[in-house]
Amino acid sequence: METLVLIFFTSFGIAFSGALMPGPLLTVTISESTKRGVSAGPLLVAGHALLELTLIIALVFGLAPVFKIDLFFISVAFAGGLAMIYMATGMFRSLSTLTVNDVNDINKSDAPANGNLIFKGIIMSLANPYWTIWWATIGISMIIVSQNLGLTGVSVFFLGHILGDLVWYAAVSIAISKGRRLFTDKIYRGIIAACAVYLSGFAVFLIISGIRKLA
DSSP, X not given: OHHHHHHHHHHHHHHHHHXXXXXXXXXXXXXXXXXXXXXXXXXXXXXXXXXXXXHHHXXXXXXXXXXXXHHHXXXXXXXXXXXXXXXXXXXXXXXXXXXXXXXXXXXXXXSOSSSOHHHHHHHHHHTOHHHHHHIIIIIHXXXXXXXXXXXXXXXXHHHHHHHHHHHHHHHHHHHHHHOGGGSOHHHHHHHHHHHHHHHHHHHHHHHHHHHHHHO
């Protein structure tokens, strides 16, 4: 039970960290929130979740034998750890200049003007190249750890991951629709800094796990 709780909160924290950084999905969330209110974020995340659920099923059932190879675990542990350190470093470096206004300048041409929000959530996720990189490194490493507890572990990982996205994008929709005073640069930077620390800690855990497996 304790391991499941750890998987949930680790998955939640890592997903939350990734969701915070500006990208196509955040851009369209802000754009649609001004038109459709607080429901925009959750609906976009629903599309994002459908895409990721499909990917997880493919990884678990199509590539399951690969996950049992020690060399694969070691490679993913190091790759995932290094990817997290890279992301955390980028977060720390951006703190002094990071502002919520940045999201309004991010390639607005990527956001479709009309259409179903769930479909937009899928398209915007695919439009972000870092989404693929994340799942090829960090995502796979989390699935490997979760699979030690079978389908329950993977399900808890997915639940924590999606809730991390949902909390952030729902908060953005509420902040945009209810007023900018609820979401300031100071708050944004504080959250980014905390998540960068969290991400660094998990990166160290992954790399140490890889070293132990190698030994």
